[in-house]
Amino acid sequence: MATLQQTKTVDLKRASYAVRQRSRGYSGAPGVQKAAQRITAVLQTTLDAPRVIEMFAEEARASVPFDAVAYEHSARDIILSLGQTARHACSYRLMLAGEELGQLTFTRRRRFSASETLQLEDLLCSLVYPLRNALRYHEAVRAAFMCPLTGVNNRATMSVTFNREIEMARRHAMPLSLIILDIDHFKLINDKYGHAAGDSVIKQLAHTVMACIRNTDMLFRYGGEEFTVLLSNTAPGGAVLLAERIRRTVEKTACIYNGITIPLTVSLGVAFLKDGDTEATLFERADNALYQAKYEGRNCARLGG
Incomplete structure (x- = not known):
């Protein structure tokens, strides 16, 4: 069965600002703000990018149920898939002030409602700095063990x-x-x-x-x-x-x-x-x-x- 998917580009810096602007009047998910704060605190405990995604998925699932999540950052050679991929999908190309942070896809057996996708986008803002820091750390570690001229091990x-x-x-x-x-x-x-x-x-x-x-x-x-x-x-x-x-x-x-x-x-x-x-x-x-x-x-x- 084919996956029904639409990819949206989300600039997490702008999205974070939008969340703050609408937080007082947004009644669709009163616990999202607290969930996002909790997620941010949890994600600060690691600099391993796949682990950041895994921990984010564990926390976000409590607010918006989904069956599987997949993450890919081709430039950093990072591919992660958690759970059983289902028919309906929400896919986000993550950006932070023009910096590529990879693509994150949520799937489940039933459609995501408009309010649920909005909640997901709000929760994604909790990924902003933890994910960027983890990716930069990943790149620094890789650079330390690779020859910059040839790209092979040093x-x-x-x-x-x-x-x-x-x-x-x-x-x-x-x-x-x-x-x-x-x-x-x-x-x-x-x-x-x-x-x-x-x-x-x-x-x-x-x-x-x-x-x-x-x-x-x-x-x-x-x-x-x-x-x-x-x-x-x-x-x-x-x-x-x-x-x-x-x-x-x-x-x-x-x-x-x-x-x-x-x-x-x-x-x-x-x-x-x-x-x-x-x-x-x-x-x-x-x-x-x-x-x-x-x-x-x-x-x-x-x-x-």
């Missing part, structure tokens, strides 16, 4: 992830491999084409590597022109095959900046987890293998002992 994330993956590999007796790759002659690229071109090359490399690896593999920008790929449940042979596939793909992919094709190759070092390894020792063996690849002419992959 070095801080790598350290946390390495320790977790090493622990899991040992607990489940699974192989774990690491690839370190480095752009060949990157200083010459910067000197010849400029640093903006160098940044473009780094972004292109990250995109190319991402296209080569599996969804379960993890790519990190370690620093400068150096990247690492952590391969869970991957034996040395599989890691070497992937390293070679990355090498060939990078060599064949045209890196174009301002109409100029910049030749690009990478050298790669591969290592696998051994008994007694730490993050540092695993990285050291992959790094040594990388230097071996550089020493043996670059544009090749080598497996560390």
